Amino acid sequence: MKVPVCVLGLGLIGGSVLRAASASGRQAWGYNRSGVAAADGFDVGSDLAAALRRAAAEDALIMLAVPMTAVDHVLAAVAAVAPDCALTDAVSVKTAVVQAVARHGLSRRYVGGHPMAGASESGWAASSAALFRGAAWVVAADDGLDVEVWRAVAQLALDCGAHVVPAAAAEHDAAVARISHLPHVLAAVLAAVGGDGGELALSLAAGSFRDGTRVAATRPELVRAMCEANDAALLAALDDTVARLTDARESLRSSGSLAGVADEGYAARLRFDQLQRRAITSIDFTAADVMAQLREAGRTGGALRAS
């Protein structure tokens, strides 16, 4: 299962995959526009076609770790040079990538992924072989995907120290809209409403405001790239949010009570704090419904771990 890995894009995530895959004993090489990692002793260049020719020659797993805006450009090169390689990605939304992969005729050996790791810094300089340790790494589990590619992608995630959460692409997008993209929008709104209160409000702000607005300090173009690429799922999460806020407002106005929102929020946060991630151990990878089995396991909080 330890196939070589060709990493396209060497920012925080791609760089960390290159480092972690190498550290786990795999052949791994990469492409970056600037070839930045070459100086650190990694086999990295700025020649995309050359990296892909080697991938085709060694039957490597190709990992797309470029921003959503660069996906089309890189997929065109993959289709031209290494169309038969196993292919995965690390983009934070999945449905949009599935569609792009299909446009380039590369669906047959594509299984999407999303390592749920981040850091306050970005770029190769911030990358680390340890970035994925203890993190969730979603591997898409839609019907019709190639089971061998699925296992190869999952093994890469495990080798990087992550645990694998299987999910349908659309379910992934709906989930991350709620727990990753919505928090960024709410942090921005809270910061702006606090700022509307002027110097007095900002000078009194402490823990709850600081925590609630922390990710509003993320560069706006990164927030936009992530959120806008998942617009359909984020719109649904925003509708849910506006409905709950409007209910809370109406309850406060008409009866002076915030009981509903306070109790529901407390209960949900408690569920989060007490979440027990079940180990997925009983998947039959030869079964016809293996993807359905994987999805169901992920949907109920399960994850695959390195044995």
Add this chain to the structure above:
Amino acid sequence: MKVPVCVLGLGLIGGSVLRAASASGRQAWGYNRSGVAAADGFDVGSDLAAALRRAAAEDALIMLAVPMTAVDHVLAAVAAVAPDCALTDAVSVKTAVVQAVARHGLSRRYVGGHPMAGASESGWAASSAALFRGAAWVVAADDGLDVEVWRAVAQLALDCGAHVVPAAAAEHDAAVARISHLPHVLAAVLAAVGGDGGELALSLAAGSFRDGTRVAATRPELVRAMCEANDAALLAALDDTVARLTDARESLRSSGSLAGVADEGYAARLRFDQLQRRAITSIDFTAADVMAQLREAGRTGGALRAS
């Protein structure tokens, strides 16, 4: 200016005031329903009238540090036993306390306050003489307040290690609605919307969700007591929030862009991070408009510090 202090209510805030005032060399004693602090060597009892008789005899500054729900009961005792003492409080909303104080005929020597300090634990056991170090302590600065009481309250705050932010009661309530009460409501809503995403969403949640929902782990009755007592100001902050969220949603739906909310949130968080608190040094406490001077200084980000 170092008048004795009689602290009524010895939870986290009242207990910390008793400790800090004692540590600064003041005479300080307290009342608590359970008399809990007596064992720690402080002069504390469960006899409210006795504590107030001593306050009247020693012309002490009385500090109300009970929850909003107990304010009326304690004010009735103050009015009966020590109506001529200087009076302040530590309740997290000000307009509602101003009204209660007026109902009990105690407005003449009342100057409200709000130490902006907290901790994840509550109660006497969590109290500390260091709780207010580096924290803002709002002292109400409305027209007609007694200047000598104002200075006594401010001196207590400075002795406790805080810096004093002067603000009109209504301005205080509007500000904390935005930077303290709204963050609790948004944290609860975010937790609930995340929970609506089921086990999959919660199992993928990481930093942005954890930070954004941290204060949703606060006991709901504490969140309600704080937010519901400030309902008018919180309703205005909620309206601003819903309007901004609805604008963001409409922009995402119609043009696929979150530029407005992302840019505004980033700019506001940057203002918060870069806030320079100006020192208030030039107040003339004998001037007729001293409260207006103080309010204006607080409104523009100023604070009094210990010299």
